[in-house]
Amino acid sequence: MPRVLSETDVADFRDRLCEAAERLFAERGPDAVTMRQLAADLGVSPMTPYRYFEDKDDILAAVRVSAFNRFAEALEKARDSVSGARARGAAVGEAYVNFGLEHPHAYKLMFDSNQPHIEKYPELVAAGQRAQKTMTGYIEDAMAEGLVDGDALQIGLMNWAAIHGAVILELSGMLPPGGAHRICRGFDSALMRGALPRDRDAHRQV
Amino acid sequence: MPRVLSETDVADFRDRLCEAAERLFAERGPDAVTMRQLAADLGVSPMTPYRYFEDKDDILAAVRVSAFNRFAEALEKARDSVSGARARGAAVGEAYVNFGLEHPHAYKLMFDSNQPHIEKYPELVAAGQRAQKTMTGYIEDAMAEGLVDGDALQIGLMNWAAIHGAVILELSGMLPPGGAHRICRGFDSALMRGALPRDRDAHRQV
């Protein structure tokens, strides 16, 4: 019987290729991420990656899964680092903005690359949802503590959308340094005040 | 002297090519927008567009300029259709979401396509700023009317970011039909309440 790749061999190669792809993307732009260049970086022939990935789109999906998982990890770490829904919201928001600004390429890979046929990559969907869960979940905590009132998921999505927008704006140079953090905090406090439970007509909101 | 293209000849060709590009993008996806296909659609040879555009990226920029201008026009029309800062905010927000949902391809061309070297296309930057101006400008009106308090640009950007996020979420199927409109309205009222001048906070109905 011939030599057979172990599962860790496959996983190792996939990891190394994803690293190379992200480095190429960050250092030399999206056009530099070619199958031939990736293969050259790993010291293999241009067709070898096809033993480990379906096609180039599959590589992009794997790189994005990796980025989403690191992102989710950062958010979860921030969430678990403090207690109390109010502090958690602030910590997660700050961690979100920090990640986006410190890893702009990973952030763009996650949210800026419009990958068609996402449904073909359940791992990617799962990794994305893992990140989303932390972004929207702490609103439920805030609601349980009576800090906000209304539809938890909707408020969470609003919050997420706004923070994402702020990060995108700062990454594209449309805000002064620190602008995203400031917007994020301002939005947070405004929304919190706006979504405060009120004695009479709170049910009407959102 | 040989035949020379008039300015309207050039403008006409550019317009026709942009229309073909947007139609191809909408009907057959981004990969179908090739120089050869564009030329075939216009009934010319594959190199002819190079007399009217610098390169393919220049075509994308022109298509985006066109989309941004139509978008800005829709926002401005909504803004001017009612009076009073409060109603204007709602009208612009609704027009924004409507445009995004009714012209998803134009919307994605504007905000989803990550075009490097934007600085090479001042018309594109200008068209983008024209749209942005309406999105952030009405906050200044609201402030002048004493409806909100704080940094107008910052509140405007927050608002923009949140609405954009809502549209993106609905376009990607993560919200139920009408979800973006609902989020937009909810966010609007929450932000307005949160950014109210504080002494009037208790009595203000939204």
Add this chain to the structure above:
DNA sequence: TGCTTAAATTTACATCGTAAGTTTCAAGGG
């Protein structure tokens, strides 16, 4: 009518993703 020259076409090339064919070489079986 020819001449001039911008506009349009044709041809050609480097590079891309990847299908197909070929070679290499480690792990059993004799």
Add this chain to the structure above:
DNA sequence: CCCTTGAAACTTACGATGTAAATTTAAGCA
């Protein structure tokens, strides 16, 4: 031990792309 086996890696090749360069076409003036 050497031979066989077949997965893994490599080489080659193809069609498509963006576009540079060479070539052809045709409109306005002499």
